[in-house]
Amino acid sequence: MEEEVQRVFDALAGLADIEDPKARALAVAKVLKEWPTRSKELREIRRQAVLELLAPKEASFRNVAKELGVAPSTVQDIASEHSRWAKRPKKDPEQQAE
Numbered sequence: 001m002e003e004e005v006q007r008v009f010d011a012l013a014g015l016a017d018i019e020d021p022k023a024r025a026l027a028v029a030k031v032l033k034e035w036p037t038r039s040k041e042l043r044e045i046r047r048q049a050v051l052e053l054l055a056p057k058e059a060s061f062r063n064v065a066k067e068l069g070v071a072p073s074t075v076q077d078i079a080s081e082h083s084r085w086a087k088r089p090k091k092d093p094e095q096q097a098e
Contacts, residue, residue, distance in 0.1 A: 043078075050078045 015031065018024035053064045054075075061072040061079075068075065 047078050047081060050075060054079060 012031075015024065015028050018027055050064065050068075053059060053067065054061070061075045065072040065075045
């Protein structure tokens with residue numbers, strides 16, 4: 001598993017090694033343009049993995065969180081497709097006044 005992660009990091013670091021500044025700028029621009037889409041794909045891959053970890057009857061948010069080294073609330077957010085970056089519905093201004 002760690003090998004795949006390192007390859008991604010190496011590829012990103014490799015962008016800085018492109019000698020021609022125009023080619024370097026174009027390569028980075030291409031990566032940045034695709035980043036939001038790729039980020040969504042990565043979050044979905046992570047979500048599916050978390051759901052697989054939660055599938056067994058004996059699984060719990062707490063146990064999965066311990067395995068992943070995160071808080072149980074983080075596991076719950078991932079499983080329910082919420083994240084701090086997700087656009088959550090805004091509260092109705094009338095409800096906030098109450």
